Amino acid sequence: MNRTAENEKPIKISTILIYVFFCFMMVLYLAPLFWIGMTSLKTRAEIYKSPFGWPEAFQWGNYAVAWKAGKLGIAMLNSLFVCVVTLILTMIIGSMAAFAIARLKWKLSGAAMIYIMIGMMIPVHCVLIPLFVRFAGIGLNNNLWGLILPYLTFSLPTCVFIMSGFFRSIPNELLESACMDGCTIYQIFFRICFPLARTGLFVTGLMTFIGNWNELLLALVFVSDDMKKTLPVALTKFVTPYQTNYDKMFPAIMIAIIPTIVVYCLFSNQIVDGLTTGAVKG
């Protein structure tokens, strides 16, 4: 008895230390987010006077002002449109390609996979200028479709990657019996494989959506029209070289991050799993 007590004691101290450490980390991670919320409810004078204090009165009106001044409504709609369209197209095109690479038998499937995987390594900056010049030539600049195309292309590698893993895990017998029953290859894909890979689709969908929702550089370059700006771009407009409207900026930050936080809280486990599987095998 005595010995086990001795053995457990040092472990317990270390466990306590670990918990203390992680509680400190929690503060480090949650305090800034909490603080955005607090600051967004203060008046401008208050922000300067006591940036870390509790607001004297909750200024809910800040949100309405920021919403209007930053044209956040339209920006959010634009972001939503771009992200949803990209999401749907990525899932369809990506899983079709993944199915062909994972299950269909052709010589170049390995090469096609590598070709698509290279896309993961190329930073978007490198194609920024040629794309901008080309899109300006065919009227795709200042157009949300001009954003969707590159977003789609840069979302595809992860999608193909994860989905091909899911399609490979579907048992062969299932496809064979479908084939016996007279399914065409298209029916096999749309009726059997596509629904079976729901989990994969869900994960890829979430990742694609979040990634594109936050994208700044392309949106900044490709869109200059105020009515077509996406949310991250609209946010950067709150900081001008001459002054920063902090009382409008903080509500705007809140408006921008709340949707992501809600989605993350609802699906955090799936998101986390998806991101790790996506990267682990790559």
Added chain:
Amino acid sequence: MDKLLRDKKAIILFVAPALILFTVVLFIPIGTSFYYALCDYDKTTRSYSFIGFGNFIKLAKDPTMRIALKNSLFFLVFSCVSQLIMGLLLAALLTNITKGRNVFKNVIYLPCVLSSAALGLLWAFLFHAKVGINNLLANFGIQGPAWLYSTSGFITLPMWVIAFVSLWQYVGQSMMLYMAQISGINKSLYEASYIDGASKVKAFRYITLPLVKPMIGTAMSLNAIGSLKFFDLIYSMLGDKTENLKMDVLATYLYRTGFSSKGGNHYGKASAIGVILVVLCLLATGIINKLFKTENYEM
């Protein structure tokens, strides 16, 4: 069955959209980018004239480019090293506890999914010269430094601040990857080592570390590419001030050369920066994969 899976028409229908997109939106532009890098772009006539390596020679002599390159390499090294240490540390500690593990994991991962542009604004305010953290320090009678405006030192203070902010934001990613790898290690290995009298630290050093080594390669290449691409945070924290304050990185310099209202539209020069960026990405991943190339142990 076999015949069905070899259906040429179906194969083409399934892969064609993805491959066409890739070729048109990614590979042809990359080729064009390499060509533009060798050209001089005339704003008024909108024409490109071939000038060989002129852009690269110009960039080699350009002091801003040197600063941008220096800062980018700093971010590269800093993020690779700090993410490795912090990521592994967090992962190793988290796998040691059971209660609350998911909560800690999810909270630390949270900033990764949030917009860098939004978080950058927050940190810019916290590191403001008068309000923010300095206001807090002033209560204790400490005069805080001008976090985001200091220009002294080889690596300026703002760069360190931003490097730490990006560590704060993205360390969750590395932590996740290492955790996935560590939780895949067979528990019996640890039990055997404890019976042989190994301490927890020793077990970490001689069991965990060698077995996560393949993952270090993957995570580090992700960090390397991410840090070279680094744009959102800097842009939203410093905005257009990067120019005056010697705080450019490759991505912001590319953006400024190509698109800013003041010095913009040097497409040739900007493409040359883009080419350098890609080459750096490929080099960094190549080197990292070589360094951490290990045979996969049976686990």
